[in-house]
Amino acid sequence: MRISLILPAKNEAEGLRRTLPGVRAVLPDAEVIVVDDGSSDDTAAVAREFGATVLSSPYSMGNGAAIKRGARAATGEVLMFMDADGQHDAALIPPLIARLDEGYDMVVGARGWDGQASVGRGLANGLYNRVASLMTGFQVADLTSGFRVVRADKFKEFLHLLPNGFSYPTTITMAFFRSAYAVAYHPIPVAKRLGKSHIKPLRDGVRFLLIIFKIATLYSPLKLFAPAAIVFALLGLGNYAYTFITEGRFTNMSALLLSASVIVFLIGLVSEQITSLTYVKGREQ
The missing domain is CATH 3.90.550.10 (Spore Coat Polysaccharide Biosynthesis Protein SpsA; Chain A)
Known part of the structure; x- marks a missing residue:
């Protein structure tokens, strides 16, 4: 060897x-x-x-x-x-x-x-x-x-x-x-x-x-992005619950936080696929 x-x-x-x-x-x-x-x-x-x-x-x-x-x-x-x-x-x-x-x-x-x-x-x-x-x-x-x-x-x-x-x-x-x-x-x-x-x-x-x-x-981008998406989702739902109880309406901030949650999750999902392809590329070289 x-x-x-x-x-x-x-x-x-x-x-x-x-x-x-x-x-x-x-x-x-x-x-x-x-x-x-x-x-x-x-x-x-x-x-x-x-x-x-x-x-x-x-x-x-x-x-x-x-x-x-x-x-x-x-x-x-x-x-x-x-x-x-x-x-x-x-x-x-x-x-x-x-x-x-x-x-x-x-x-x-x-x-x-x-x-x-x-x-x-x-x-x-x-x-x-x-x-x-x-x-x-x-x-x-x-x-x-x-x-x-x-x-x-x-x-x-x-x-x-x-x-x-x-x-x-x-x-x-x-x-x-x-x-x-x-x-x-x-x-x-x-x-x-x-x-x-x-x-x-x-x-x-x-x-x-x-x-x-x-x-x-x-290693796994989704392990980073998924928790961040969950945090945004919880903040959005929490803000919606608060404004609904106090003002009886759905606010722009709630919409923004929930949208951010979806976007962050999708970015993580795409990053996960790109990472997988990156390692496949290495093995094919």
């Missing part, structure tokens, strides 16, 4: 010096691909120094774009993804790969609270995990972890869905659950990263907030 290890890297020369020797020791025969996402330091040179295949971008395209480029170039039957910033211990790779033999299609390294970059990030990730668990009906231990191993043929079905930004783990996780591919979570420790994080709270805060809605729309 040939393994391709993909590391997206932007200005991660020091992180690669820590990560790649351990990778080579654990997976001496693996295909190692470092996707240099427009780095201005020695990222590409360090990667080549340790025998990795380097895919360089002339400018930064984003973490998700690097993942997609690496996956397209990979020749292995199994794809392994990990961060190039020194946070992930290469010694944890074999236990993740071993769990594929238990019948899983993707195994994700799940961080504990002590593995979060900050309290804010920890709270946000906890919220994402809870929403994803409610949507899928399965326990999602770490929705945004970048340390994972997956069967290549199944991962490549969803390349057209993956964003170019930071939320590729969210997208691929929800796509696997939606397609009934088995996902497992394996607890891992996480070291302190080398260098600065490329995530900026002010710039990315709203983007990560939108992940909550993306979770729902990727």
Whole structure:
């Protein structure tokens, strides 16, 4: 079983010096691909120094774009993804790969609270995990972890869905659950990263907030739109009951709320059909 290890890297020369020797020791025969996402330091040179295949971008395209480029170039039957910033211990790779033999299609390294970059990030990730668990009906231990191993043929079905930004783990996780591919979570420790994080709270805060809605729309839009439609319907009926009792008439506000309920429900129904077609498209590619 040939393994391709993909590391997206932007200005991660020091992180690669820590990560790649351990990778080579654990997976001496693996295909190692470092996707240099427009780095201005020695990222590409360090990667080549340790025998990795380097895919360089002339400018930064984003973490998700690097993942997609690496996956397209990979020749292995199994794809392994990990961060190039020194946070992930290469010694944890074999236990993740071993769990594929238990019948899983993707195994994700799940961080504990002590593995979060900050309290804010920890709270946000906890919220994402809870929403994803409610949507899928399965326990999602770490929705945004970048340390994972997956069967290549199944991962490549969803390349057209993956964003170019930071939320590729969210997208691929929800796509696997939606397609009934088995996902497992394996607890891992996480070291302190080398260098600065490329995530900026002010710039990315709203983007990560939108992940909550993306979770729902990727898995089953109707689960998001139906409750909203019910709320509008209850408000409309409540307003009608109140105005009928107090004024004896049906008001424009009641009509507006009830109309909104129907419209929101129909949008959810159409979105559900579009989502189903999207996953069919992925399997046909």
